[in-house]
Amino acid sequence: MTAATTRPRNPHGHSPPAPSGRALLLWVTLGLFLFRVIGQVEVWLLAPDWLPPMDARYSGLLPYPVLLPAQIMLLMAMVYFGVIVVRLALTIRTHGDEFYLHGAIPIAFDWALALFLLALAGPASRQRRPGDTRTANGSAPA
16 A cells, blocks of 8 residues: 555554444434424414415424424433444544553443433333234234
8 A cells, every 4th residue: 555545643643434424314304304393383383475385394293392302302311322333433433452541431431321312212112912913013914
């Protein structure tokens, strides 16, 4: 490899990870979702002529006073996960093989907390009632 094609190395001799197209896609879709939520709030509060009316932006599956806070919480969770990933990547890049000695434990517990919150917020498993013949996914047996 020539000097122009080699990637820079950190003080521990490790190359930083190559940018991922998947990561870019995730950040772009996060940004689009953020703009959607901001647009919904703007339509709900200000009803500008240049944005579609609320009926065009809202499916009606959830009452809007429930939907908007749920979307905001989802955005916060997505940003929180992103920050944790960036924090871990920077710790690994800075400290190389010894990253676990330099803040990896708090990062791991941030992940544990985030996973706990996701499990807590996830749908509760449906309890079967006597006489209920539906399968675990809610469909009728064949």
